[in-house]
Amino acid sequence: MFDRSIRTLRSAVAGLSLAALLAVPAAAADVTVFAAASLKNALDEVATAWKAETGKEAVMSYAASSALAKQIEEGAPADLFISADVPWMDYLVERDLVRKDTVVQLLGNRLVLVAPADADAKIEIGKDFDLLGALGDGRLAMGQVDSVPAGKYGKEALTSLGVWDQVEGHVAQAENVRAALALVATGEAPFGIVYETDANSEKAVKIAGVFPEDSHAPIIYPAAVTAEAKSADAGALMDFLRTEKVSELFTKQGFTVLSAH
Template identity: 60%
Template structure:
């Protein structure tokens, strides 16, 4: 016969299971490493995160956007564990505000910027002083990341200035919120040409590389990585180590990046 005491024990046990499950849920969520990464890293980092999940059983959640936007979000308190920027400037921005763990910072990757067209029959061009880029554009626009904030846009503007081409095309630039957004404008035929990273061009079959900018026409393209100052995730360091591993290096190289470590 079931007594009142038996019922109380059963209720207490049930409550214990519920409370234990509630207490366990945040612990499970905390195991997911939150990564803020430059948009140009998407293909490579998706593949790396797949390997991370396969080998560890743990998930990395990635927010892809322009490095400028991600840095500002971290500054405003967004809960990121790891930040991978497409340039040194935005990592320096967070470092100056003590928002990254300085001893975890390193230069991870290099890249190149290229001129792309959405036309398969677009002729190759030599990117050098005197190039009639404005003539190539005609009435169309030059798709680039926003030149005052998006790293690919800043690199592109610097190169055009160094080559003496900027004055003739400045009024024809279609600034985009990220390098992938600029790539999409060309891929969809909304802009005849665009300046993107070599790795972005390789990721879209609808664009053709027609020229590569000289390396000495712009500052070196460097992707730094670091753990954020507010991260309390015990898995962040292990994830960072994995991103720096030879296995991850092979996946980055497969997408066209230069591995610096």
């Protein structure tokens, strides 16, 4: 049952980005944004604010940063890329697939352990904490640990705290952080590792613990205009992302604003 649920979630989430690209071609004036799945709530609000201010559309496509970077490499039509970590932005920079002079460190986030909202779960996260005991017969929901930024941060944190070897065999790896969040929200997994902003966006989960910031690399969301951007408004939307109005939207969702005008 659990494995079937994971397969269903993976199929649904993996299709989100591709479906967004294939459904209706963006108008020439629209700006197409490829963004990490954890940004969905915030960027949906940004797109609404952008349209209210300019009358123009920002077409958002959400998935794991790894999947989006690969799509851009394969020629997918994106004007902006916002990654949930620096390495996937660097991947595109090294291949001249984004404009290096436009790269900014836009946002920061925190890594948390979540549990279903009705669970009696409060865990003090620290060196050698008993995560395996807390899991019992359940699974730990995470983004794919070798590619999805939230999964990579999570594995790094658990390794540095000395518990990865114990829980590795109990991990349910999801296509992106929102899919991992869904496993906990639906009760398929008793715990999951996601960003604080993801936890804030889902009423069916609660934060059971916060990972020490020194247990993993800083969580940074870089943004850039792609090398093959077609929209004349790509740069304007990048500037809009750093305005005070948008910074307030990001802060409301729980992000830390790193780059603002």
